[in-house]
Amino acid sequence: MSDNDLDKVWPTGLTLKEAEEVHSYLIDGTRVFGVIALLAHILVAVSTPWLG
Amino acid sequence: MECVSPVARRHATLGQWSMSRIRRFSVNKIAGMGTRFLPFADVASENVPLSRLLRLSMFQVTVGMALVLLVGTLNRVMIVELKVSATLVGVMISLPLVFAPLRMLIGFKSDTHRSALGLRRVPYIIKGTMLQFGGFAVMPFALLVLSGYGESYDAPIWLGHGSAALAFLLVGAGLHMVQTVGLALATDLVPEEDHPNVVGLMYVMLLVGMIVSAVVFGKLLDNYSPGRLIQCIQGAAVITIVLNGIALWKQEAMDRVRACTVVKQPKFGESIAKLMQGNGTIRLLVLIGLGTAGFGMSDVVLEPYGGQVLAMTVGETTWLTAIMAGGGLFGFALASYTLSRGASPVRLATFGVICGVVAFLSIIWSAHLLAAGLFMVAVLLAGFGGGLFSHGTLTATMRSAPRDQIGLSLGAWGAVQATSAGLAVVIGGIIRDVFNGASAAGLSAASLPYVPVFALEVALLLAALIAVLPLLKEKTRPDAPEIYAGE
Numbered sequence: 001m002s003d004n005d006l007d008k009v010w011p012t013g014l015t016l017k018e019a020e021e022v023h024s025y026l027i028d029g030t031r032v033f034g035v036i037a038l039l040a041h042i043l044v045a046v047s048t049p050w051l052g
Numbered sequence: 053m054e055c056v057s058p059v060a061r062r063h064a065t066l067g068q069w070s071m072s073r074i075r076r077f078s079v080n081k082i083a084g085m086g087t088r089f090l091p092f093a094d095v096a097s098e099n100v101p102l103s104r105l106l107r108l109s110m111f112q113v114t115v116g117m118a119l120v121l122l123v124g125t126l127n128r129v130m131i132v133e134l135k136v137s138a139t140l141v142g143v144m145i146s147l148p149l150v151f152a153p154l155r156m157l158i159g160f161k162s163d164t165h166r167s168a169l170g171l172r173r174v175p176y177i178i179k180g181t182m183l184q185f186g187g188f189a190v191m192p193f194a195l196l197v198l199s200g201y202g203e204s205y206d207a208p209i210w211l212g213h214g215s216a217a218l219a220f221l222l223v224g225a226g227l228h229m230v231q232t233v234g235l236a237l238a239t240d241l242v243p244e245e246d247h248p249n250v251v252g253l254m255y256v257m258l259l260v261g262m263i264v265s266a267v268v269f270g271k272l273l274d275n276y277s278p279g280r281l282i283q284c285i286q287g288a289a290v291i292t293i294v295l296n297g298i299a300l301w302k303q304e305a306m307d308r309v310r311a312c313t314v315v316k317q318p319k320f321g322e323s324i325a326k327l328m329q330g331n332g333t334i335r336l337l338v339l340i341g342l343g344t345a346g347f348g349m350s351d352v353v354l355e356p357y358g359g360q361v362l363a364m365t366v367g368e369t370t371w372l373t374a375i376m377a378g379g380g381l382f383g384f385a386l387a388s389y390t391l392s393r394g395a396s397p398v399r400l401a402t403f404g405v406i407c408g409v410v411a412f413l414s415i416i417w418s419a420h421l422l423a424a425g426l427f428m429v430a431v432l433l434a435g436f437g438g439g440l441f442s443h444g445t446l447t448a449t450m451r452s453a454p455r456d457q458i459g460l461s462l463g464a465w466g467a468v469q470a471t472s473a474g475l476a477v478v479i480g481g482i483i484r485d486v487f488n489g490a491s492a493a494g495l496s497a498a499s500l501p502y503v504p505v506f507a508l509e510v511a512l513l514l515a516a517l518i519a520v521l522p523l524l525k526e527k528t529r530p531d532a533p534e535i536y537a538g539e
Contacts, residue, residue: 025178
């Protein structure tokens with residue numbers, strides 16, 4: 001598949017596909033963290049409201 | 053099908069050469085130090101040093117911590133401090149049980165995971181860790197809203213119930229995922245003859261995680277305040293991410309060959325059918341289910357039994373847990389020792405079940421004699437038998453797992469084990485409560501609520517013995533497959 005080095009991205013030396021997969025973990029993680037943080041903020045605001 | 057460039061391969065060999073010298077040096081150092089203090093140091097094989105296995109087994113510490121928080125600490129905090137009704141607490145705590153059967157699916161998914169990096173286990177461990185973290189991060193606020201703390205007394209009821217349920221579900225899903233795939237990774241990494249030691253290590257780390265976190269959270273929550281609750285649970289969330297991160301760091305190797313090979317994806321149902329065709333697989337699972345339920349049912353009744361029937365003090369009854377854990381540790385150590393020297397795991401598990409039958413019969417008998425000493429010895433024996441049983445059955449599962457179905461096999465083990473352990477605790481609690489009512493009405497002696505639980509345990513263990521008999525008979529056949537033959 002990738003005997004040619006054109007497909008690789010540096011500095012990691014991963015192929016594009018591999019780099020994209022690593023990136024997708026980062027994106028998924030950020031989304032999950034975002035939703036969790038949002039939910040936690042709503043719950044805190046319900047029990048001890050701020051700006052109110 | 054060649055994916056690795058010649059340059060990369062040369063780099064890799066150079067790296068391996070210098071790494072292997074350093075590694076051999078450090079392995080010799082650590083193995084020389086560790087074997088003196090740890091019973092499971094034999095695992096340090098040339099390719100996977102003990103330090104790495106110890107590091108990997110840290111995911112079991114977080115699993116143990118999550119289990120203790122869900123079943124023990126938060127159970128008490130919700131009822132005593134947050135004044136949530138016991139029924140609601142019971143429902144919330146048994147919610148993670150819903151995910152136990154899904155372990156098979158998780159294991160199967162990780163076996164057949166398509167990844168450009170050729171990874172199978174690490175993505176799922178990361179996902180599981182994220183879920184567990186997320187659940188813990190939301191949980192304290194969800195519990196506070198559930199109990200109507202602060203301004204939330206007039207919040208809609210579905211918000212508290214829904215978010216608490218979601219938090220428990222997230223933690224449950226996360227811990228089942230981490231444990232299933234983590235064990236599959238450990239099985240991948242270690243050659244077959246070292247499996248008993250890995251199993252021993254994993255169980256000891258689970259026990260360590262449970263005991264340490266029970267003590268620490270108990271101390272921290274002694275003077276309860278809402279702020280302290282938030283600190284504790286969110287602290288657990290951070291510890292989960294940190295320990296699991298350390299555990300899986302650089303454990304699974306990138307596999308460009310696997311990433312390039314295109315294989316036909318088997319269907320879930322076909323895979324299960326293939327696994328179940330394995331000789332004795334179903335009997336082994338039945339043994340695991342019955343035995344786990346048999347050993348686990350007394351968890352909720354041991355301490356009140358000691359207190360009410362045998363008139364032991366509170367201090368003495370808290371020792372019961374320690375005695376049982378000590379017996380379990382001894383069982384794990386003995387199982388690791390004998391299994392790595394060629395004993396048959398199924399036979400060892402059977403011996404554990406027999407120990408359990410004797411132990412629970414003597415616990416019932418001790419009520420007649422009112423002998424606290426006999427009771428303590430019996431509890432020790434029950435812990436020991438339970439240790440042998442858990443170790444033997446997990447080792448048998450690992451040994452009999454086909455190389456391409458390791459995740460699914462361990463998923464099946466986990467599904468059966470977690471489901472029956474959870475159901476056993478629930479059923480044990482129900483039996484105790486039902487007979488408690490009868491005994492409170494003055495119908496009979498104080499021992500009435502407990503004896504049926506122990507009797508049911510004996511019955512379950514005897515049923516497990518009957519289930520395992522054919523497996524033991526096949527041992528005598530010369531062409532007996534791996535799980536009966538041992539090494």
